[in-house]
Amino acid sequence: MRHSCLFAAISMTGLVLAGCGPDSSSDSGYLNPATDVDLPLETFRLQDTEGLPSTLQRTAFADFYRGIEPVDEGADNGSATALREHLDAFLGATPNEDGTDYTAVRNPLDLINEVIASGTVDNFNEGRRLMRDSIEEDEAASYNTPANDALVRFTETGADTTASEADSTWIYVMLDWTYNPTLKKVFRATQFVARPPADGETDPAEVASASWSGRYDTSTFGTSGFNQPEFSATSYxxxxxxxVEFLQEFIGTQRDTLTLTAAENLVINGEEPDCVKAVLTYGEATVRVFTSTDEPPTVEEDGERTANPQHCGNQQNGEEAIRYDTVTIAGRQ
Structure with missing residues (x-):
């Protein structure tokens, strides 16, 4: 029997989003129901529809994108605009007129999260019912596509799509739900790998691969609709x-941490760092932006590898390049 473990460390809290369990079955007899999913969709673009609950509010960057707006114009020295414009290519975002929010997104992680919430795919619904059953019996179980040699594929069929052929088929090499009875938590993970661009294609989609993982409270985990995670980690x-690495805390300290590494064409505070960390703390309504250039995340010291304190990801409060007050985001999701 094969097993899988998901580890996505949130360094700020020391918490590990870790769900480990059987891929194909468990001692309780739960079977892994994952199968191939081939879903045609008219469009991969997500946007709100008048009169219906907001779709965009459930997207991963909805709070952060709005929340980094400074209260006092210019207090951020242009960093909010620079971060948003950098993220737009990864999110497939269409900004609103003043650039402080987006009116649509087109990216593989927000899309699969929305498809799961919509209940469109029966097999995904089976995965969530498996989690609910295993919670009630307090026995480990997993829905895991690699264990069953299954793939999830979405195909964009709309006649007006301007995407290349490669970017009109999105393949998810892993989708996993796991209930861990020791931790009393449900974990979900998704991995996406883009198809190679066609020969001669000069402007392929920016996202080459992506992953998402989240931890859920068992008391609120449902078999329909949108499940709010306690913590999540998004990676592009x-x-x-x-x-792009994006860590979100939805319980305790309401905080988002964005880390950009190997960054290109990004100007922060008049410089072009290759590493940027932006920490948005919602309760304080503040953003701290840390930067570094040509600093590795670890250095060798006395024959051992240790964290490099100069790397933007390792810098602490008080070492930020910019700190400013932000607008308040009501109803932080």
Missing amino acids: TGRTLGN
């Missing part, structure tokens, strides 16, 4: 602009 690997 870009083709030209570097990497």
Whole structure:
């Protein structure tokens, strides 16, 4: 029997989003119901529809994108605009007129999260029912696509799509729900790998691969609708602009941490760092922006690898390049 473990460390709290359990079955006899999913969709673009609950509010960056807006114009020295414009390529975001929010997104992680919430795919619904059953019996169980050699594929069919052929088929190499009875938590993880661009394609989609993981409270985990995680980790690997890591805390300290590494064409505080960390604390309504250039995350000291305190990801409060007060985000999701 194969097993899988998901580890996505949130360094700020020391918490690990870790769900470990059987991929194909458990001692209780729960079977892994994951199968191939091939879903045609008219469009991969998500946007709100008048008269219906907001779709965009459930997207991963909805709070952060709005929440980094400074209360006092210019207090951020342009960093909010720079961060948003950098993220737009990864999120497939269409900004609103003043650039402080987006009116649509087109990216693989927000899309699969929305498809799961919509209940469109029966097999995804089976995965959530498996979690509910295992919670009630307090026995480990997993829905895991790799264990069953299954793939999830979405195909964009709309006649007006301007995406390339490669970017009109999105393949998710892993989707996993796991209930861990020791921790009394449900964990979900998703991994996406983009198809290679066609020969001669000069402007492929920025996202080469992506992943998402989240931890859920068992008392509120449901078999329909949107499940609010307690913590989540979002990751994008870009083709030209570097990497995005986004950690969110929805309980305790309401905080989002964005880290950009190997960043290209990003100007912060008049400089072009290759590493930027922006920490938005909602309760304080503040943003701290840390930067570094040509600093590795670890250094060798006395024959051992240790964290490099100069790397933006390792810098602490008081070492930030910019700190400013932000607008308040009511109803932080």
